[in-house]
């Protein structure tokens with residue numbers, strides 16, 4: 001007998017931003033205290049709210065979390081990730097321009113990074129992205 005899929009296994013859509021500076025470095029942020037995987041490094045972003053597109057969610061989250069208003073958003077890759085606490089569909093987007101000054105509004109840390117990244121630990125759902133980036137260079 002097959003059991004119905006529990007509702008917490010239905011994937012939650014998450015918009016994630018890869019912000020690249022003029023030197024080709026990308027921004028990583030540490031997850032704030034109080035969240036699952038606190039202190040792990042990830043690309044900034046967050047869950048879509050009802051009715052939002054990925055791009056709208058990314059714009060909102062980056063203002064809320066890191067204080068910048070992003071320019072054009074380039075949809076890049078989609079990756080499904082299963083965690084014990086949730087199943088997430090990660091929509092990775094590249095962003096090369098923004099306005100405003102970086103302000104870690106949730107007490108995170110930020111690090112402009114190159115491969116191989118120097119920060120640790122990195123969130124499991126972020127690791128494949130680093131591999132994809134390594135394949136691009």
Ligand SMILES: Nc1nc2c([nH]c(=O)n2[C@@H]2O[C@H](COP(=O)(O)OP(=O)(O)OP(=O)(O)O)[C@@H](O)[C@H]2O)c(=O)[nH]1
Pocket residue numbers: 014015016035037042043044045046047048081083086088090123124125126
């Ligand atoms: N922002 C971000 N989230 C990621 C990445 N990789 C990855 O697996 N995730 C997962 O995607 C989900 C994002 O949720 P979140 O808790 O950061 O989102 P949020 O800001 O909307 O949080 P909230 O629920 O407190 O409002 C988490 O389960 C997180 O583990 C990544 O590179 N960046």
